[in-house]
Amino acid sequence: MGNKQTIFTDEQLDAYQDCTFFTRKEILRLHGRYHELAPHLVPMDYTNDPDCKLPLALIVNMPELKENPFRNRIVESFSEDGMGNLSFNEFVDMFSVLSEMAPRELKAIYAFKIYDFNVDNYLCKEDLEKTLNKLTKEELTPEEVELVCEKTIEEADLDGDNKLSYADFENMITRAPDFLSTFHIRI
Amino acid sequence: MFHAEEEVQEDKMEELNPGGLMRLLSEESTQSTLSSDSCEYYQTEIFDQLPSIQAIRPAQANQGGPESGERTSYGALSRDKTSTQPLRNLVMCIQGKRDARDRRKMQRNNIGFWESWRRSQSINAKRIWAQMGGALSSLLPWRRTLHAIEGRFGVGVKSYFIFLRYLICLNLLHCALISGFILGPTAYYGRSKNSVPLRFEDSDSFLDFFLGSGYLDRSPVFFGFYTRGSLDKPCLNTPLLYFSGILTILLLSLIMVVRRTIVGYKHTWMLGKRYSTNVCYKILCGWDFTIHDPSAAALKRSFIRNDLKLFLDEQRFSMRKGQRTLGQKMRLYILRSTLNLIVLALLGGAFFLIYYATIQSQKEDGDNGLVSLLFQYLPPITITFVNLVLPHIFRKISSFEDYSFTTQVNVTLVRSIFLKLASLGIYLFFVFNTEETQQSLLQCRPNRFGREMYKLCIFNFLATFCNAFLLSFPRKLVQECCPTSLLARMSGKQHFLVPFNVLDLVYGQTVSWVGVYYCPLLPLIGTVTMTVTFYIKKFTVLRCCVAEQRTFRASNSSVLFHFMLLLGLFMAAVTLGFNLHQQEVKTKLNTVPCGPFGNGETVFNVTDTCVKSLPRLAQSTLRYLASEAFALPLILAEIIILTSYVSRSRANQRAIERLKDMLVMSSSDKRFLVKEHATILKKKKHNHRAPSATVHENPSSTPAD
Numbered sequence: 001m002g003n004k005q006t007i008f009t010d011e012q013l014d015a016y017q018d019c020t021f022f023t024r025k026e027i028l029r030l031h032g033r034y035h036e037l038a039p040h041l042v043p044m045d046y047t048n049d050p051d052c053k054l055p056l057a058l059i060v061n062m063p064e065l066k067e068n069p070f071r072n073r074i075v076e077s078f079s080e081d082g083m084g085n086l087s088f089n090e091f092v093d094m095f096s097v098l099s100e101m102a103p104r105e106l107k108a109i110y111a112f113k114i115y116d117f118n119v120d121n122y123l124c125k126e127d128l129e130k131t132l133n134k135l136t137k138e139e140l141t142p143e144e145v146e147l148v149c150e151k152t153i154e155e156a157d158l159d160g161d162n163k164l165s166y167a168d169f170e171n172m173i174t175r176a177p178d179f180l181s182t183f184h185i186r187i
Numbered sequence: 188m189f190h191a192e193e194e195v196q197e198d199k200m201e202e203l204n205p206g207g208l209m210r211l212l213s214e215e216s217t218q219s220t221l222s223s224d225s226c227e228y229y230q231t232e233i234f235d236q237l238p239s240i241q242a243i244r245p246a247q248a249n250q251g252g253p254e255s256g257e258r259t260s261y262g263a264l265s266r267d268k269t270s271t272q273p274l275r276n277l278v279m280c281i282q283g284k285r286d287a288r289d290r291r292k293m294q295r296n297n298i299g300f301w302e303s304w305r306r307s308q309s310i311n312a313k314r315i316w317a318q319m320g321g322a323l324s325s326l327l328p329w330r331r332t333l334h335a336i337e338g339r340f341g342v343g344v345k346s347y348f349i350f351l352r353y354l355i356c357l358n359l360l361h362c363a364l365i366s367g368f369i370l371g372p373t374a375y376y377g378r379s380k381n382s383v384p385l386r387f388e389d390s391d392s393f394l395d396f397f398l399g400s401g402y403l404d405r406s407p408v409f410f411g412f413y414t415r416g417s418l419d420k421p422c423l424n425t426p427l428l429y430f431s432g433i434l435t436i437l438l439l440s441l442i443m444v445v446r447r448t449i450v451g452y453k454h455t456w457m458l459g460k461r462y463s464t465n466v467c468y469k470i471l472c473g474w475d476f477t478i479h480d481p482s483a484a485a486l487k488r489s490f491i492r493n494d495l496k497l498f499l500d501e502q503r504f505s506m507r508k509g510q511r512t513l514g515q516k517m518r519l520y521i522l523r524s525t526l527n528l529i530v531l532a533l534l535g536g537a538f539f540l541i542y543y544a545t546i547q548s549q550k551e552d553g554d555n556g557l558v559s560l561l562f563q564y565l566p567p568i569t570i571t572f573v574n575l576v577l578p579h580i581f582r583k584i585s586s587f588e589d590y591s592f593t594t595q596v597n598v599t600l601v602r603s604i605f606l607k608l609a610s611l612g613i614y615l616f617f618v619f620n621t622e623e624t625q626q627s628l629l630q631c632r633p634n635r636f637g638r639e640m641y642k643l644c645i646f647n648f649l650a651t652f653c654n655a656f657l658l659s660f661p662r663k664l665v666q667e668c669c670p671t672s673l674l675a676r677m678s679g680k681q682h683f684l685v686p687f688n689v690l691d692l693v694y695g696q697t698v699s700w701v702g703v704y705y706c707p708l709l710p711l712i713g714t715v716t717m718t719v720t721f722y723i724k725k726f727t728v729l730r731c732c733v734a735e736q737r738t739f740r741a742s743n744s745s746v747l748f749h750f751m752l753l754l755g756l757f758m759a760a761v762t763l764g765f766n767l768h769q770q771e772v773k774t775k776l777n778t779v780p781c782g783p784f785g786n787g788e789t790v791f792n793v794t795d796t797c798v799k800s801l802p803r804l805a806q807s808t809l810r811y812l813a814s815e816a817f818a819l820p821l822i823l824a825e826i827i828i829l830t831s832y833v834s835r836s837r838a839n840q841r842a843i844e845r846l847k848d849m850l851v852m853s854s855s856d857k858r859f860l861v862k863e864h865a866t867i868l869k870k871k872k873h874n875h876r877a878p879s880a881t882v883h884e885n886p887s888s889t890p891a892d
Contacts, residue, residue: 019274019284067484068476080280089281096275098476101317109278115471121240132470136492144499151502152467160851161858169471176468178342182475 020096056084069134077113098185108173123164231865338483355717361710368432376418399638408708410633411781421800426783426793448749504591537573544569545617567646578603631781633705640702648716655723663731682735697755
């Protein structure tokens with residue numbers, strides 16, 4: 001229906017529709033957004049899967065991400081190389097997980113990855129301190145930060161190893177009623 | 188030397204482990220993370236081979252084989268739901284999902300027609316449900332307003348408006364039920380032949396709208412209008428429909444409010460821990476990712492910071508509380524009991540004032556216009572005045588009692604709830620127990636009650652209106668024009684106090700429930716007034732108020748709001764029951780037949796007639812159900828069911844505690860074993876090196892020989 005677009009093949013759009021929470025129109029709109037971040041870098045024709053990655057600095061300046069204290073970590077956790085360079089696939093993946101329709105389990109997994117600054121599959125005290133500092137822009141004193149992080153670990157740590165594994169994190173998230181409504185970005 | 192230190196440490200661990208308590212073990216782990224052993228633990232070879240670590244690793248390396256990619260092990264996704272999970276829910280990059288999709292397509296060719304049809308049906312059903320859910324949530328009005336309010340004032344103020352919207356929906360439902368049960372049949376089947384026709388008479392005036400007398404007295408607004416019309420079957424007549432309509436309204440409200448209370452309770456107090464005092468939620472679920480605006484982001488950051496400071500304040504407060512000496516405690520308790528006595532005295536004074544106002548208003552006859560209007564409205568004015576002034580006094584009093592901030596808010600709330608509901612209850616008590624004068628016998632008694640409730644409702648709305656436009660708005664104007672004047676400095680910045688506003692809503696809804704039997708259009712009036720109240724409050728919040736720095740803990744008290752609503756509903760039910768009983772007792776005195784139960788009929792007569800007309804079996808069943816022989820076993824059965832649920836929950840709680848201890852033990856065992864293994868490997872390497880060193884030495888020593 002509508003006009004024939006030449007950016008993607010029909011098969012590609014079907015695949016995107018199955019693999020993400022977006023419809024065909026939204027995928028095309030996302031491509032438009034991706035393209036306008038760097039019009040000279042991003043090709044208009046994606047039918048042969050070009051290998052084009054945009055750097056972190058361009059993506060975190062998007063209005064949806066600009067005010068987010070965790071914007072760097074969000075982009076890094078969706079990039080394959082861990083440095084924040086996103087191809088279009090990863091770009092779509094990021095907004096798909098952060099969309100309204102993604103289920104709680106999926107969002108919890110990525111939330112854990114985002115807060116895990118040193119990428120060791122555990123939220124240790126340093127991760128939590130970094131999270132807190134980003135959240136409050138370092139307006140709390142170091143003693144207060146330490147007290148809050150200790151209390152956090154004490155509340156959520158189930159297996160007594162003084163750090164939060166994914167199981168601890170997920171157990172805590174299931175009890176948070178507004179996680180789904182706060183952990184989403186509308187694009 | 189190095190090994191000796193390690194051995195000492197292992198001995199210490201062995202000593203600690205038999206202790207087995209969670210606290211001890213976490214100390215041990217704290218010690219180990221601080222020492223240099225921690226880096227070693229995660230870098231040992233065996234650590235990488237542990238099954239729990241192996242399960243997590245392939246999900247990180249997304250390309251590691253298509254099978255391992257699908258078999259991710261995070262939580263529930265790890266079990267065999269992966270082949271039927273929608274592709275979108277898998278934790279993989281898009282390329283991995285594409286491969287999985289191709290694989291599934293190939294699989295689909297091997298599944299039979301029936302299986303694929305079933306799967307596609309389930310996918311379509313899920314899609315339809317998701318669309319319906321989306322459509323329903325977009326039907327909810329005022330979403331953008333609520334979003335704007337949340338952005339500027341936080342979740343607490345937004346929760347008030349959500350509660351208001353919920354009450355509006357509840358009232359709309361009541362209106363629908365009333366039009367179905369009461370208005371519809373009356374409109375279609377007409378009223379009785381000797382009922383007073385509805386038209387303007389000479390003695391009507393504009394004041395009737397406020398007093399509920401005259402034209403309004405004869406209109407469909409009140410009980411007296413709905414007489415028994417042409418619908419006169421034994422089990423399907425106007426009185427029975429009227430009564431069952433009211434009963435349905437109360438039952439439906441009960442079910443809906445109880446359901447919301449329970450849902451809120453589960454969220455807040457699950458597993459014995461409070462959501463709002465858990466600091467891990469504030470950090471890990473605190474930021475709202477939908478914020479675009481820099482000013483909204485700054486505001487949100489300040490909310491989070493204030494929340495954390497409040498938490499730290501409460502920590503300091505509980506430390507201080509623990510350090511109170513005996514003398515300080517005694518002084519504090521004496522102070523608190525004095526203040527509570529003052530509160531009781533204030534409450535007593537308020538009730539006496541209401542009693543006095545009720546007596547005065549009933550002495551008044553209602554001859555001349557505005558003065559009599561004022562006298563008639565004296566009780567509602569007193570009640571509203573008392574409810575306006577006393578909660579603020581309670582707030583001031585609770586600040587002297589040295590409680591933590593949350594406890595202060597809760598204590599003030601409890602006192603204010605008691606004040607509001609008890610003042611309404613006392614007023615109703617005096618209205619119902621007034622002596623019957625000669626004139627009042629000529630009027631319709633239920634209409635009189637309906638009129639009082641109507642006046643309460645109208646005045647409540649007027650008070651909200653005047654509060655917004657005669658108090659809040661001028662205060663803001665004073666703040667804006669001359670901020671340095673004495674008046675501005677005395678009044679201070681305005682904050683939107685959520686608890687008191689919610690109490691007003693609960694009070695209004697309680698009045699609506701109490702009065703719905705005598706004034707069936709009260710829910711309609713309630714809907715209209717509440718919708719206008721929404722816009723008035725929106726104006727007050729957005730134009731006149733400033734965001735409060737100490738944010739109100741919304742989730743903690745949404746249970747409290749709904750519980751207050753339940754109390755109001757309970758009061759309404761008790762009032763209705765009491766009045767029906769009185770109707771039965773005083774039926775001889777009711778000389779003026781009015782409403783559906785005219786001619787000396789009561790609810791019980793009408794239901795009796797209906798039951799008698801049913802077939803024998805139904806009659807005997809109903810009589811059995813209403814008798815004591817059924818009530819007693821029913822109560823016993825309920826007690827047994829409740830006991831079983833309570834004991835099951837206690838057993839679950841104990842199981843959870845045991846599982847937690849087991850988890851801590853196993854994790855500690857794992858750490859111990861990994862370290863042991865690493866130590867043994869090191870020893871082996873050392874032993875290997877030592878003999879090889881001696882082997883090297885020998886050739887070097889032989890030339891010396």
